[in-house]
Amino acid sequence: MTQTFEFRQKSHLDPALGEAGWQTLNAATLIGRWLNTDPGTRGLAELTIKKDGELFGISAIAAGASGPIEWPLTAAKALANLEEEAGQRAVALEVTFDFGFMKAAAHIRVNKGVLVIVVFHTFSDNSGRSNYVNREFFYRQV
Amino acid sequence: MQFAQIRDRVDAGAVTAGPIDLSPFPGMWVNSNPDTNGIARLVASESGGRLSLRVYGIGPNGLIDWGAAEARVFAGGPSSRTGAGFTCVYDFGFAETRLEGMLAKGLLVLAQFHMFKDDSGRADHFVREYFALTHGRY
Numbered sequence: 001m002t003q004t005f006e007f008r009q010k011s012h013l014d015p016a017l018g019e020a021g022w023q024t025l026n027a028a029t030l031i032g033r034w035l036n037t038d039p040g041t042r043g044l045a046e047l048t049i050k051k052d053g054e055l056f057g058i059s060a061i062a063a064g065a066s067g068p069i070e071w072p073l074t075a076a077k078a079l080a081n082l083e084e085e086a087g088q089r090a091v092a093l094e095v096t097f098d099f100g101f102m103k104a105a106a107h108i109r110v111n112k113g114v115l116v117i118v119v120f121h122t123f124s125d126n127s128g129r130s131n132y133v134n135r136e137f138f139y140r141q142v
Numbered sequence: 143m144q145f146a147q148i149r150d151r152v153d154a155g156a157v158t159a160g161p162i163d164l165s166p167f168p169g170m171w172v173n174s175n176p177d178t179n180g181i182a183r184l185v186a187s188e189s190g191g192r193l194s195l196r197v198y199g200i201g202p203n204g205l206i207d208w209g210a211a212e213a214r215v216f217a218g219g220p221s222s223r224t225g226a227g228f229t230c231v232y233d234f235g236f237a238e239t240r241l242e243g244m245l246a247k248g249l250l251v252l253a254q255f256h257m258f259k260d261d262s263g264r265a266d267h268f269v270r271e272y273f274a275l276t277h278g279r280y
Contacts, residue, residue, distance in 0.1 A: 005262050006236040008206055009199030010179035012256065017264040042149035062147035069146055079255060080267040092268035094255065101144045105229075107242065107253055109268070118244060118253065120216055120229060121150070127143050128157040129150065130217035133227035133244050 011082065026090050027051055027078070029110045034138035037114075043136055044071075047115065049093070049108075054078075058095045058108070071097050071104075081109055101125035114139065149220065156221040164188045164215060166225045171250050171273035180254065180269055186213075195230050195241070208232055213243075236260040249274060 007013050034047040045068065046061040056078055060071035076095035083090060092109040106119040115138040122131045145151045167186040182205055185196040193215050197208040211230050218226035227244040240255040250273040257266045 005264065006234070006260065007201070008208055008232075008234055008237070008239070009181060010201065011267075011269060012237065012264070014179070017267060019265070043147045063149075065145075065148055065151065071146065077266075080265040082267055082269045094268075097146075099144070099146050102146060102150065104146070107255070107268070109270075118242065120227065120242065121220070123220070125144060127152075128154075128159065129143075129152055129220040130162055130222055131214070132219050132222065133216040133242075134149075134219070135244065135246075 014082070016082070017080065027056075030056075030091060030093065030108070030115070033141045034115045035141050037137045037139055041136060043134065044117065044119075047108075047117065047138055049076075056093055058093065060097070076108075083109070083111075101127075152221045158221075158223060160223060161191055162215050162217050163224050164191070164193050166245055167193055167215075167228070169275045169277070171275050174249075174272040174274060178271060180271055181252065181273075184252075184273065193225075193228060195228075197232070197241070208234075213241075236262075 005013060030049050031051050032049060036045050042063050044060050044062050048059045050057045056076040057073045058076045059073040062069040062071060074095050074097055076093040079092050081090040081092040092107060094107045097104040101124060103122045104119050106117050108115060108117045118135045120133045123129045143151060168188050170183055170185050172183045173181060178200055182198050182200045187194055193213045194210050195213050196210045199206040199208060211232055213228040213230040215225050216227040217224055230241045232239045237256055237258045242253040244251045252271050252273055254269045258264045
């Protein structure tokens, strides 16, 4: 019997989406400590990605005015990344850091050994600052 | 002014009043990959200071119109008023798709998060595609 699924684009019907174990596949490419390729960044200087069972957690260290600012370990959601990394199934992560006055919603992926993070910042403190998006690149500390 | 990274500490004088300029977005954005199985194109339009999107997915028998959805707009920095990205959510019932777009040198980099709600066993997944604004100049 053929099973039919609803869809809004062909990729929703990709048979690979039915494969088990997506979240554990190739997660090793993400785990570890990552350093910003820009040593003068005014944003995130460092990321640490951990995995405990099926759960991912991300913490960060940001550049501050008088020293680093720690972004606390925050649970991340893993998604199958249909872009393959080195011929293997990959995983992308999404995470939201909530500071009360500002939320930073990010997605993270690894491309050819470079971790790319795109962060959408939303301010709720009436400071007049624009909500903004930026992207930064990280390499794995060895 | 609170900040969680030094980039977000902005001099009060550097923050200008007013909405984010939406002019970088309107038009038809076409996928750079003619063989995509995802989104073929999207049409962005501005009305009354709001940005809306109309997305067309690739189906087995042609384009699938996702309908219009309002987008949240983001600048390129905390003191910028020029649009540089957006987010948008489509709820199809069986799945929710969240779009996160970022402009880079005339290219729209569109991250797509597809989350299934229909117990079909399909994996929630991430796709990134590239789009160019058709401008008719060449």
